[in-house]
Amino acid sequence: MPTLIRLIDGRFEAAEDRFTDLADDAELVAGPVILSLTRFQAESDALVTAGRQVGVRLAASEAVEDLAYDLPRLALVAPVFPKFRDGRAFTTATLLRQRLGFTGEVRALGDVLREQAFFMVRCGFDSFVPADGSTAEDWSRAAGRFRHVYQRAADDRAPAFVERAQ
Amino acid sequence: MYRYDAIDRDFLADRAAEFRGQVARRLAGELTEDQFKPLRLMNGLYLQLHAYMLRVAVPYGALSPSQMRAFAHIARTWDKGYGHFTTRQNIQFNWVRLGDAPDILDHLARHDLHAIQTSGNCIRNVTSDPYAGATADEADDPRVWSEVIRQWSTLHPEFSFLPRKFKIAITGSEADRTAAKVHDIGLVVRRAEDGELGFEVMVGGGQGRTPYIARTIRQHLPASRLLSYLDAILRVYNRHGRRDNIYKARIKILVASLGAEEFARQVDEEWARSGPEADLPDTELARIRGAFAPIAFEALPARSEALESAAASDRGLARFLRNNVKAHKRPGYAIVEIALKAPGATPGDASAEQMDRVADLAERYGLGDIRATHEQNLVLPHVKLTDLAAVYQGLSEVGLGYPNINLISDIIACPGLDYCALANARAIPVAQAIAERFADLDRAENVGELKVKISGCINACGHHHVGHIGVLGVDKKGEEYYQLSLGGSGAQDASLAQILGPALPADAVADAVDRLVETYLALRQDGERFLDTYRRAGMNPFKEAVYADAH
Numbered sequence: 001m002p003t004l005i006r007l008i009d010g011r012f013e014a015a016e017d018r019f020t021d022l023a024d025d026a027e028l029v030a031g032p033v034i035l036s037l038t039r040f041q042a043e044s045d046a047l048v049t050a051g052r053q054v055g056v057r058l059a060a061s062e063a064v065e066d067l068a069y070d071l072p073r074l075a076l077v078a079p080v081f082p083k084f085r086d087g088r089a090f091t092t093a094t095l096l097r098q099r100l101g102f103t104g105e106v107r108a109l110g111d112v113l114r115e116q117a118f119f120m121v122r123c124g125f126d127s128f129v130p131a132d133g134s135t136a137e138d139w140s141r142a143a144g145r146f147r148h149v150y151q152r153a154a155d156d157r158a159p160a161f162v163e164r165a166q
Numbered sequence: 167m168y169r170y171d172a173i174d175r176d177f178l179a180d181r182a183a184e185f186r187g188q189v190a191r192r193l194a195g196e197l198t199e200d201q202f203k204p205l206r207l208m209n210g211l212y213l214q215l216h217a218y219m220l221r222v223a224v225p226y227g228a229l230s231p232s233q234m235r236a237f238a239h240i241a242r243t244w245d246k247g248y249g250h251f252t253t254r255q256n257i258q259f260n261w262v263r264l265g266d267a268p269d270i271l272d273h274l275a276r277h278d279l280h281a282i283q284t285s286g287n288c289i290r291n292v293t294s295d296p297y298a299g300a301t302a303d304e305a306d307d308p309r310v311w312s313e314v315i316r317q318w319s320t321l322h323p324e325f326s327f328l329p330r331k332f333k334i335a336i337t338g339s340e341a342d343r344t345a346a347k348v349h350d351i352g353l354v355v356r357r358a359e360d361g362e363l364g365f366e367v368m369v370g371g372g373q374g375r376t377p378y379i380a381r382t383i384r385q386h387l388p389a390s391r392l393l394s395y396l397d398a399i400l401r402v403y404n405r406h407g408r409r410d411n412i413y414k415a416r417i418k419i420l421v422a423s424l425g426a427e428e429f430a431r432q433v434d435e436e437w438a439r440s441g442p443e444a445d446l447p448d449t450e451l452a453r454i455r456g457a458f459a460p461i462a463f464e465a466l467p468a469r470s471e472a473l474e475s476a477a478a479s480d481r482g483l484a485r486f487l488r489n490n491v492k493a494h495k496r497p498g499y500a501i502v503e504i505a506l507k508a509p510g511a512t513p514g515d516a517s518a519e520q521m522d523r524v525a526d527l528a529e530r531y532g533l534g535d536i537r538a539t540h541e542q543n544l545v546l547p548h549v550k551l552t553d554l555a556a557v558y559q560g561l562s563e564v565g566l567g568y569p570n571i572n573l574i575s576d577i578i579a580c581p582g583l584d585y586c587a588l589a590n591a592r593a594i595p596v597a598q599a600i601a602e603r604f605a606d607l608d609r610a611e612n613v614g615e616l617k618v619k620i621s622g623c624i625n626a627c628g629h630h631h632v633g634h635i636g637v638l639g640v641d642k643k644g645e646e647y648y649q650l651s652l653g654g655s656g657a658q659d660a661s662l663a664q665i666l667g668p669a670l671p672a673d674a675v676a677d678a679v680d681r682l683v684e685t686y687l688a689l690r691q692d693g694e695r696f697l698d699t700y701r702r703a704g705m706n707p708f709k710e711a712v713y714a715d716a717h
Binding site for chain 2: 063094119122146147149154161
């Protein structure tokens with residue numbers, strides 16, 4: 001079972017994963033599930049009305065705007081990094097938080113490495129399934145390495161220009 | 167110079183500490199080379215043919231004397247006594263040992279320098295006009311906006327894993343000394359008719375295997391909206407740039423495939439959705455402008471009789487004044503270009519001794535300001551006319567007084583097969599052979615402005631696509647051959663060079679260039695540069711001159 005790390009109130013913690021990440025051809029199971037965008041669009045009404053917590057997996061090529069009207073009934077959105085070098089999911093997460101106002105869990109799936117922790121947290125990810133065996137402590141260290149940041153982003157860190165004005 | 171504050175310094179210290187940890191993990195075997203590679207590249211550390219190469223950023227080409235001395239110290243302590251200034255105003259150290267890299271980054275950080283984003287698929291060091299703040303023809307000082315972009319782009323959370331590298335150049339002057347039109351984004355600072363400061367935004371230029379001249383997607387972007395508009399461009403690119411083929415991943419391919427109009431429409435649509443909260447507050451813009459230490463120019467006469475009489479009896483000085491000294495915005499001052507192109511030199515290389523000398527002269531005579539140029543030279547932007555003879559003397563003592571700026575021997579060349587793991591052919595010896603052929607400075611001056619640019623492979627780091635004469639090294643069955651092209655320009659009149667004909671063996675290149683020059687001299691009409699004559703007369707006379715014997 002892959003490790004899940006969650007960022008809650010500024011702390012990275014190993015967490016139990018309540019969600020089942022379902023492939024498109026996998027049989028539906030009880031409890032919270034994560035589905036592809038395609039499957040979610042086909043089965044959403046039945047799933048959500050049953051009072052179940054649902055998350056959607058977004059491939060790097062899929063537009064987050066396609067989920068805009070469904071966001072209020074989603075517990076989780078999981079942008080996928082097909083390779084760590086593929087940075088499209090950073091834009092997806094940023095738009096989810098800053099433009100679409102999503103307040104649920106934003107989970108990083110795929111080629112998720114501790115070296116990206118800083119960038120992911122700043123773009124609004126708050127849960128991570130690392131592919132490199134890294135621990136919550138590793139993530140805490142990697143994400144907290146810089147005492148200052150230069151840009152406003154989806155996290156609540158004050159950028160340099162705000163610090164300077166204080 | 168922009169003065170770093172505690173925040174900027176903490177940032178560099180944190181970055182150096184992070185890299186020290188990563189190197190320790192690599193040396194302890196906790197990271198494989200595959201895992202370590204992206205981490206070292208994010209800090210400008212490449213593995214080249216013979217050794218690690220460290221590329222250090224010179225943000226927008228501006229250096230203080232103490233920073234130049236830091237480079238000299240690095241060259242002496244951890245390298246073989248020299249460094250190489252690149253076409254992106256950076257400096258490369260070619261013989262670095264991995265275990266020393268953390269100490270080098272610490273030393274750099276102590277002098278407000280770093281290697282952040284000098285590699286990788288991120289927003290690279292922003293480049294700018296080496297005459298910024300000194301030339302009379304600029305609408306605004308582009309360094310202010312370069313610094314705004316430096317901060318915005320540093321570890322940008324959303325745009326650090328782009329489809330491919332991303333290069334931005336800014337000029338405040340219509341005379342473009344930044345090659346803005348062959349950058350991913352080129353910005354020209356300009357005032358609108360109503361006086362409002364803004365940018366012409368050009369996108370999708372570039373060289374490499376598919377060269378393009380950038381297209382203008384906005385004639386006048388209000389200056390205060392710069393960052394939100396850049397965000398919009400980068401966001402469209404990050405989402406839609408190709409990631410399936412490294413050779414089609416630059417923004418130029420996206421702009422070309424969508425068309426500039428459609429690309430601009432998508433950027434505008436994205437921009438409209440993000441409000442001005444994505445822009446930098448005016449207070450911070452004002453702070454950054456203020457953090458550039460003001461320069462106390464003196465009121466001086468516009469001419470120096472002492473200089474004129476010294477030049478009358480010193481041909482070398484007179485030639486230096488003609489070629490390497492440019493007009494300054496203030497009377498009594500001049501801009502001095504320092505050619506890193508003396509006969510036998512490797513274009514862009516400077517020894518530790520030379521760096522120290524430039525630092526000393528900048529401190530004593532140059533108001534503490536030094537610039538690197540994309541043409542691989544250095545600049546002292548503020549020198550009094552009355553100090554020019556002393557500066558020339560000081561430069562000449564260390565082999566830096568060579569008066570060939572913009573002449574045929576002022577050649578851009580990439581490191582080529584002498585250093586680079588990507589190269590197909592050597593570039594440096596070809597540059598040296600051409601420079602030697604035109605070592606007669608009377609002849610070179612008669613030829614006038616002629617920009618030769620040499621790349622050792624199709625990646626075009628030596629800018630051959632925008633050379634008046636471009637030279638591209640190719641590999642023909644294990645032999646180094648060179649393809650010549652004519653008519654390129656990276657300046658405000660940007661154009662892409664066209665191939666002259668079949669590639670030539672290495673020992674035929676200088677001869678061919680000689681014939682091209684003789685053809686030009688025979689054809690030129692009053693005041694024409696080589697480029698102008700080529701544009702008027704076309705390829706044929708040049709082609710005949712070089713390939714006549716082949717028939």
